[in-house]
Amino acid sequence: MSKSPLVTRAELRRRKEQEEVAQERNRQLQKKEAEREYQQEEKNIDKYYRKELKKTKPVTKTRSSEKQRSREMNTFLMKSIVVVTLLLIVVGLMVWFL
Missing domain, CATH: 1.20.5 (Single alpha-helices involved in coiled-coils or other helix-helix interfaces)
Incomplete structure (x- = not known):
């Protein structure tokens, strides 16, 4: 057997950085998706109340x-x-x- 480790510290650090980058990318994608869903929901709510406002005439x-x-x-x-x-x-x- 050789005395060298199977995975070096540099390799571990590189993997950890890659995981962090991937997690950050996933967080950003989830945030964008959540923002898109929120905007869509706001648009639907706006449309609903606009229709309701047209139905009911102002007093x-x-x-x-x-x-x-x-x-x-x-x-x-x-x-x-x-x-x-x-x-x-x-x-x-x-x-x-x-």
């Missing part, structure tokens, strides 16, 4: 504007009821006295 009505509109309609209806009752009274008087 243009407010409580105060609806209340104001209701008041206006109420006054109009009250005026029309008063006018109709006055006309009915006039018609009733015409029928009664003529």
Whole structure:
């Protein structure tokens, strides 16, 4: 048997550096893949919410504007009821006295 080792320290160091380089390359590839998946997922989420936003129209009505509109309609209806009752009274008087 020979006295020389089967694997020298230099060879071990070289293998270790190669493994580290390979691991670093794998980490970078995994990071890129994870980033790509993340971007794809973000794009899908964006697309979904964009579609939802198109489905639901923005709210243009407010409580105060609806209340104001209701008041206006109420006054109009009250005026029309008063006018109709006055006309009915006039018609009733015409029928009664003529």
